[in-house]
Amino acid sequence: MSHSPDHVLVDPPAGRLRGAVEGGLAVFRAVPYAEPPVGDLRWRPARPHPGWSGVRDATADGPSAPQMYREEGDPVLGGHGSPPFDEDCLTLNIWTPAPDAARRPVLVWIHGGGFVSGSGSLPGYSGATFARDGDLVVVSINYRIGPLGYLYFGPQGDVDEGGNHWLTDQLAALRWVKENIASFGGDPDRITVAGQSGGAVSTAALAGHPRAQGLIRRVILQSPPFGLELPGPDEYLERTAAYLDLAGAKDVDELRALPWQALIGAGAGLFAQTMRWGYWPTPFLPVIDGVTLHQHPAEALLRAGAAGIDVMIGWTREEANFGFALDEGYAAATRDQVTDRIAETFGGPVAAEVYAAYERARPGARAADVLMDLITDELFRVPAVRLAEARAEAGRPVWAYQFDLPTPAHEGRLGAAHCLELPFAFDNFDQWSHAPFLAGLDPAVRDGLAHTMHEAWIAFVRSGDPNHPGMPTWDPYDTRTRTTMRFDSVVTALGDLAGASRLLHGPGSPSA
Known part of the structure; x- marks a missing residue:
């Protein structure tokens, strides 16, 4: 670890990083935690990033996950995601008072956005205030959203890898934090995961997930829409069929050949098809596929695996x-x-x-x-x-x-x-x-x-x-x-x- 007035170097197991010094904090941006989910890895479970050699620059935000975007914003939030967008988006940002051996509590933030929008690098989700005011190490993550994160195709070939690619991303990010956060001054045994709206659904799904056992000490669930009825495989495949028709593709292989912009456009059509009067529109949802997700995330928080986790809701x-x-x-x-x-x-x-x-x-x-x-x-x-x-x-x-x-x-x-x-x-x-x-x-x-x-x-x-x-x-x-x-x-x-x-x-x- 070395410092200059403007930059800081750290050596986590994943590889050496150069971060920026911002307002007295060490900040590392666009750190990859999984392989880019492109080409044949589109709609495949996240794979751990193999790491890198040399010094990787981590001083600028990376692209956000592909999503619908209106330059004029909206009358409530003013927008919830801005360019650049790219499929190669599985990165995280870290804010820390110092990359030392202090073993501070860690806060991992998962953004919401109706499963179709948002970014861990939005200014409003900056971890600076929590890191500075609470002496915490804060991590925000990007993960696949919209059709790239939530489409479900059933078994592909002889292997049933399930759906919920968003969840495999988040599990990979959580594992990366566990293995690397000590190098940033964090305590890998004191991780709190927090999220709002769809991010709170994610947080609950992680808290009760077998692959996350022992990784999470606490969760903060801000406005989780637990009243959503989550589809099973058969019901979701009907939605997938409607999406394929909108995209002009007959199967997942043809979808993999399309640019992500076309996929986002077809998702906008699914919005219109799934709207019902008096219901919150949700064209894309988690799927209880029996492989990556076995039960409603709210139910998962009541199971033995989540019994010892502190919960704020x-x-x-x-x-x-x-x-x-x-x-x-x-x-x-x-x-x-x-x-x-x-x-x-x-x-x-x-x-x-x-x-x-x-x-x-x-x-x-x-x-x-x-x-x-x-x-x-x-x-x-x-x-x-x-x-x-x-x-x-x-x-x-x-x-x-x-x-x-x-x-x-x-x-x-x-x-x-x-x-x-x-x-x-x-x-x-x-x-x-x-x-x-x-x-x-x-x-x-x-x-x-x-x-x-x-x-x-x-x-x-x-x-x-x-x-x-x-x-x-x-x-x-x-x-x-x-x-x-x-x-x-x-x-x-x-x-x-x-x-x-x-x-x-x-x-x-x-x-x-």
Whole structure:
């Protein structure tokens, strides 16, 4: 290991790296953890990177995973992935206070994005604040998304390698971190994996995976959509057939001959084909293939292999507003439309009664508000509470929170929407200046809440307990008090904060 004012050299087992010194941190970017998944390795399980000789430059971000891209961005996040894109994207970034022998706790961040967007090198996901404020080593990863990460073809030839190529990428990245992170000042025996949305599904899948046993000490699950019904092989192959038709290919071999741009374009067509009114669009999903994934990730967290893992789980109060509140079609939803949608979940005879219950819970609610609260409950809040309940009943550690601070952006229509907690947890609003959904927040309220959340995340990574002197006492969730931390302009620990939703939706498994 050697240093200069601007650069730092490290010698992990994978090979020598030259990183940059940024704001007092040593930062290493675009470090490959797996072989490029190109050519015949497209839609194959990730293979460990063989390493390199000489000094590899790690001072600049590498390409992000191929994905749909609109230069004008979007009205909520302002965009969630930007060029360059390339299939050769299986890399990770590392932030460390120093590549020494200090054996600091390690935080591995897995980005979300509906399984179709995102990048570990997005400015908002910079590990700098966690590394600097918490004396942590932080790793963010890129992995295959969209059709390249989530298409499933069944057995190819005589070998059934399964699907979920995204998951094989993440397992390879986790193994790389385990084997190399000590050279960056990290402790390979104190790894916390954290993710949001689709990244939280990934985090849960890793926590319960046989190939990850012993690699993960803790997990942070931010807004996991555990209410998604994940298809089995036969159901997914129907989706694959529709995709093949859109791509103009008859089989996987023909798809391998197409440029990735054509594959992303066909994925956009699958969006349209799989949309249903009142449901979050998910053209690509994990597949319970019996090879790489044997059960719903929420269920995996209840199995013996994940019993000793510390778990923090939370959601935002109005998750679904992210995807629906700014859509004029949904804003004009009628009572009859929403009642019909409720009937798909609860059955026709009680649909009107359930609608009325949602109205009582939000005085003055429009039909669109009822719909968004229903989707939030189905997809995020109720499955998260069920997981907390089940782990609590088994005597396993779990901490629960709800993010409640609404944004005034877009005349307040977003509320406390999906993704809104991200810049608060990272406490790096300067890296989110492109995001419209933060407009109008009171800086004093914003910064105070961010400090409280950020320090809680750091405390959890370091010790498995999110409590710190700057916040009210946060007790673990149990089935007696059901303590849930409410992150708002005033931070408060409340009993059974999601009780109305929990009781309305009744008992069931976390993945129900």
